[in-house]
Amino acid sequence: MKPKKIPLRMCLGCNEMKPKKELIRVVKSPEGDISLDFTGKKNGRGAYICHCAECLERAVKSKRLERTFSAAIPSEVYESLKKEMDLIG
Secondary structure, three states: OOOOOOOEEEEOOOOOEEEHHHOEEEEEOOOOOEEEEOOOOOOOEEEEEOOOHHHHHHHHHOOHHHHHHOOOOOHHHHHHHHHHHHHHO
């Protein structure tokens, strides 16, 4: 029997491939709303960030989310990402 394949995604901060379940998904809906997706099931374009503050800082500094979504990221999204990392870290 084949082992189950684990989906990998790239972190926007460190550019490392990691299992999808270990990352936080940020999603841009077809309407253009940007939010965090903890289920991994929201409709739209997704981007992933590790659960570490350094990766978030790198992604913010290099504007990786803005480039990924071709849109300005509301400060609330960054604040909720920081809060989520504080809860986990």
